[in-house]
Amino acid sequence: MIDGICAERLWVCEAMRRIQADFNRSADTHLIKVDLPAFQEQTLYLKDESIHPSGSLKHRLARSLYLYGLCNGRIGPDTVIVESSSGSTAVSEAYFAKILGLRFIAVVPRGTAQSKLDQIRFYGGETRAVEAADIYREAERTAEELGGYYMDQFTFAERATDWRGNNNIAESLFAQLQLEEHSLPEWVVMSAGTGGTSATIGRYIRYRGDLSAKTRLCVADPENSVFYDHFVSRDPALRIATRSRIEGIGRPRVEASFQPQVIDRMMQVADAASIATIHWLEGILGRKCGGSTGTNVWACLHLMAEMREAGRTGSVVTLICDGGERYLDTYYDDAWLQAQGLDISAPLAWVKRLTT
Numbered sequence: 514m515i516d517g518i519c520a521e522r523l524w525v526c527e528a529m530r531r532i533q534a535d536f537n538r539s540a541d542t543h544l545i546k547v548d549l550p551a552f553q554e555q556t557l558y559l560k561d562e563s564i565h566p567s568g569s570l571k572h573r574l575a576r577s578l579y580l581y582g583l584c585n586g587r588i589g590p591d592t593v594i595v596e597s598s599s600g601s602t603a604v605s606e607a608y609f610a611k612i613l614g615l616r617f618i619a620v621v622p623r624g625t626a627q628s629k630l631d632q633i634r635f636y637g638g639e640t641r642a643v644e645a646a647d648i649y650r651e652a653e654r655t656a657e658e659l660g661g662y663y664m665d666q667f668t669f670a671e672r673a674t675d676w677r678g679n680n681n682i683a684e685s686l687f688a689q690l691q692l693e694e695h696s697l698p699e700w701v702v703m704s705a706g707t708g709g710t711s712a713t714i715g716r717y718i719r720y721r722g723d724l725s726a727k728t729r730l731c732v733a734d735p736e737n738s739v740f741y742d743h744f745v746s747r748d749p750a751l752r753i754a755t756r757s758r759i760e761g762i763g764r765p766r767v768e769a770s771f772q773p774q775v776i777d778r779m780m781q782v783a784d785a786a787s788i789a790t791i792h793w794l795e796g797i798l799g800r801k802c803g804g805s806t807g808t809n810v811w812a813c814l815h816l817m818a819e820m821r822e823a824g825r826t827g828s829v830v831t832l833i834c835d836g837g838e839r840y841l842d843t844y845y846d847d848a849w850l851q852a853q854g855l856d857i858s859a860p861l862a863w864v865k866r867l868t869t
């Protein structure tokens with residue numbers, strides 16, 4: 514006999530199977546070793562998160578948020594999934610909503626790029642555009658109105674991910690470094706959007722004694738973000754009105770998922786420097802990456818230069834967060850750069866000089 518509760522539990526069972534099956538079909542993401550002749554004793558590694566089925570590191574977060582919602586009894590067969598996001602998170606969450614046969618609504622800031630909206634809709638997701646300042650409130654309201662579930666990535670990213678392992682990004686990247694000359698890195702560098710990835714890496718470093726004694730976490734922050742100032746002052750009320758131009762990272766308020774106490778150092782990176790770095794990186798990797806990858810790699814190069822100057826050998830690791838195809842009409846478009854007042858020539862010359 515199957516009553517209501519049982520039917521729902523069976524649905525959750527099937528939902529879990531589908532999410533695990535997606536994971537089981539997927540290979541781990543590659544760790545790429547980047548050889549830079551100017552750095553003989555300092556090695557850069559990039560973990561390529563752009564190759565996930567839904568195109569970015571947010572594939573991991575979306576999977577974790579769905580599992581979290583399912584295991585907490587918050588997502589059932591008729592639950593409408595709602596998220597506040599203009600970017601990769603909504604794309605990845607729409608991907609999983611489709612796998613589970615759930616309705617998905619992304620509450621996005623007005624002015625979100627058409628290509629992003631198209632990707633969300635590609636997976637059957639719906640979008641609702643509101644004023645940027647209202648996306649959190651509107652997402653919450655929409656979920657309430659429809660009896661749905663607000664995923665709330667900016668609150669739950671840090672706790673939805675199992676920081677002790679379970680093939681989280683930290684466990685995976687340190688395992689992939691195991692046979693390298695410098696298997697325990699000097700630095701892991703990441704930028705913060707929700708702050709979830711840096712929280713997972715920082716916690717995992719502390720959890721593993723061997724890493725704890727050697728490896729530090731540096732978070733790189735773009736312009737138009739409060740994270741850097743919050744790291745310095747720990748003021749939770751910081752706010753700014755402008756939006757970050759580096760998609761996926763930099764926030765106008767201190768997000769609950771951001772965990773400064775597990776970060777060893779932060780670095781501010783100018784937007785022109787982030788974008789110059791992905792243009793340089795295209796010549797190294799033979800392909801385009803998203804802007805936040807530029808922010809990450811710029812910070813890595815700074816740390817490597819510091820190590821070289823101090824005569825320290827070792828490895829520095831960061832992430833390719835997403836691919837550059839999503840940004841052909843922005844970071845890779847001269848007219849867009851000009852309209853934004855971004856001149857990448859000086860930072861581009863600096864990177865070239867540093868690395869050759």
Ligand SMILES: *Cc1c(COP(=O)(O)O)cnc(C)c1O
Pocket residue numbers: 569571600601602670704705706707708709710711760761762803805806834835
């Ligand atoms: C979300 C995101 C980040 C930052 O990751 P968090 O874990 O949310 O801090 C970096 N780059 C891109 C492209 C992203 O979408």
